[in-house]
Amino acid sequence: MIAQFKVVPIGRGESLSLYVAECVKIVRASGMKYQLTPMATVLEGDWDDVMGVIAECHRKVRSMSRRVVTSIEIDDREGSSNAMEQKIRSVQEKLPTK
Amino acid sequence: MIAQFKVVPIGRGESLSLYVAECVKIVRASGMKYQLTPMATVLEGDWDDVMGVIAECHRKVRSMSRRVVTSIEIDDREGSSNAMEQKIRSVQEKLPTK
Amino acid sequence: MIAQFKVVPIGRGESLSLYVAECVKIVRASGMKYQLTPMATVLEGDWDDVMGVIAECHRKVRSMSRRVVTSIEIDDREGSSNAMEQKIRSVQEKLPTK
Amino acid sequence: MIAQFKVVPIGRGESLSLYVAECVKIVRASGMKYQLTPMATVLEGDWDDVMGVIAECHRKVRSMSRRVVTSIEIDDREGSSNAMEQKIRSVQEKLPTK
Numbered sequence: 444m445i446a447q448f449k450v451v452p453i454g455r456g457e458s459l460s461l462y463v464a465e466c467v468k469i470v471r472a473s474g475m476k477y478q479l480t481p482m483a484t485v486l487e488g489d490w491d492d493v494m495g496v497i498a499e500c501h502r503k504v505r506s507m508s509r510r511v512v513t514s515i516e517i518d519d520r521e522g523s524s525n526a527m528e529q530k531i532r533s534v535q536e537k538l539p540t541k
Numbered sequence: 542m543i544a545q546f547k548v549v550p551i552g553r554g555e556s557l558s559l560y561v562a563e564c565v566k567i568v569r570a571s572g573m574k575y576q577l578t579p580m581a582t583v584l585e586g587d588w589d590d591v592m593g594v595i596a597e598c599h600r601k602v603r604s605m606s607r608r609v610v611t612s613i614e615i616d617d618r619e620g621s622s623n624a625m626e627q628k629i630r631s632v633q634e635k636l637p638t639k
Numbered sequence: 640m641i642a643q644f645k646v647v648p649i650g651r652g653e654s655l656s657l658y659v660a661e662c663v664k665i666v667r668a669s670g671m672k673y674q675l676t677p678m679a680t681v682l683e684g685d686w687d688d689v690m691g692v693i694a695e696c697h698r699k700v701r702s703m704s705r706r707v708v709t710s711i712e713i714d715d716r717e718g719s720s721n722a723m724e725q726k727i728r729s730v731q732e733k734l735p736t737k
Numbered sequence: 738m739i740a741q742f743k744v745v746p747i748g749r750g751e752s753l754s755l756y757v758a759e760c761v762k763i764v765r766a767s768g769m770k771y772q773l774t775p776m777a778t779v780l781e782g783d784w785d786d787v788m789g790v791i792a793e794c795h796r797k798v799r800s801m802s803r804r805v806v807t808s809i810e811i812d813d814r815e816g817s818s819n820a821m822e823q824k825i826r827s828v829q830e831k832l833p834t835k
Contacts, residue, residue: 447776453618454653457706457814460824464831471832479828480774481821482741482810490599494592501588501617509619510653514612514710516776519599520551520751521607527775530754534773537758538765545678552751555716555804558726562733569734577730578676579723580643580712608751612808614678618653625677628656632675635660636667649814686795690788697784697813705815710808715795716747717803 444519445526446493449483450500452508462507466500478527483514487527493517542617543624544591547581548598550606560605564598576625581612585625591615640715641722642689645679646696648704658703662696674723679710683723689713738813739820740787743777744794746802756801760794772821777808781821787811 452462466484470477473496476487486493497515505511523529550560564582568575571594574585584591595613603609621627648658662680666673669692672683682689693711701707719725746756757778764771764778767790772779780787791809799805817823 445775447774451647451649451708453647453649453655455650457650458827459649460827460831463828467828467832478775479825480741480777481739481772481779481824482777482812483774485775490596494596498588498592501615505617511615511617512647513615513617515615516613517599517609517611518776519603519609519611530775531773533752533754534757534761537754538761543677545676549745549747549806551745551747551753553748555748556729557747558729558733561730565730565734576677577727578643578679579641579674579681579726580714581676581678583677610745616678628677629675631654631656632659632663635656636663686792690792694784694788697811701813707811707813709811709813711810713795713805713807713809715799715805715807 444488444490444493444517445530446486446497446515446517447480447483448486448497448500448513448515450504450511450513452504453510453512455508462504465503465507469499469503470496476527485527490517490519542586542588542591542615543628544584544595544613544615545578545581546584546595546598546611546613548602548609548611550602551608551610553606560602563601563605567597567601568594574625583625588617640684640686640689640713641726642682642693642711642713643676643679644682644693644696644709644711646693646700646707646709648700649706649708651704658700661699661703665695665699666692672723681723686715738782738784738787738811739824740780740791740809740811741774741777742780742791742794742807742809744791744798744805744807746798747804747806749802756798759797759801763793763797764790770821779821784813
């Protein structure tokens with residue numbers, strides 16, 4: 444499955460990149476396939492691996508902030524592999540060449 | 542912490558209430574505090590309990606549909622208890638009486 | 640259509656109820672049907688009305704904070720009226736009586 | 738501001754790439770800066786431009802499906818320009834070189 448997530452500390456200042464970087468370090472250490480987008484981090488793996496990494500990111504940011512809002516969105520589709528690339532490619536195949 | 546979640550089967554027909562009801566049955570069986578809203582289900586508990594229930598709901602709907610999109614939003618705040626009621630009350634106290 | 644939204648100032652302190660209350664005042668003044676949940680505000684109306692109210696809430700909170708994250712989710716279904724109540728009722732009809 | 742959005746038809750089959758492609762065509766025609774990610778489309782522009790494009794995407798998919806769920810997330814920060822690149826760069830600068 445593919446999951447997109449974001450961990451936002453509330454009341455810790457206007458810049459969030461420090462907290463995103465802490466999460467990316469955890470994601471990298473997991474060895475999972477991921478992509479950093481301007482609005483979230485996208486992961487690919489099974490439920491337990493994905494949720495384990497997100498839980499670790501949440502706890503890390505929560506240790507740095509008294510209030511944290513974490514958003515997760517999961518797209519779980521039967522039989523999909525290489526799903527991140529495949530999803531983008533399926534859209535691009537339906538677009539006229541620029 | 543408080544968590545809001547929604548489990549949406551893709552490609553299974555226009556009505557979703559059957560799937561929401563399956564999730565509410567799982568939530569009820571857990572004994573956790575919850576609230577059904579027009580757009581999602583809100584739970585209150587610790588990370589493992591909340592995520593355990595959401596994982597069970599996701600798997601249930603996934604067993605009924607080849608593709609499922611699940612959204613989760615967590616609000617985790619230090620020292621909050623009775624958080625669902627408290628959050629609503631804190632807002633209402635700041636509103637002029639109608 | 641039904642829309643759920645949330646306007647979160649980043650870096651303005653741990654409590655958010657002040658900002659939610661500002662949004663509820665705007666929603667009330669619009670006369671639209673709404674429901675305050677522990678995680679968001681739910682509105683019912685057509686696209687322009689709903690988006691007009693959310694834009695006003697966003698601008699209000701943005702005037703109080705240098706960075707704002709606003710989340711909106713819209714459920715737009717053909718021919719639905721009294722949709723907030725109807726959605727909840729459709730689920731409840733499929734549940735065993737407690 | 739930066740906005741991430743997704744328009745999902747409910748009950749129209751398991752594949753969604755056709756609908757995403759319709760949205761990308763609208764985004765391209767707008768001339769706005771955008772990025773397609775595995776889970777959403779990210780736009781950069783002011784409120785009216787961004788919401789105008791998302792409204793057009795929603796209406797297009799709604800014309801192809803009786804029920805549509807559209808999710809929008811906006812990150813609006815004072816004085817940010819080239820925000821999509823800048824957000825990614827700010828994170829990367831805080832990461833150890835691989």
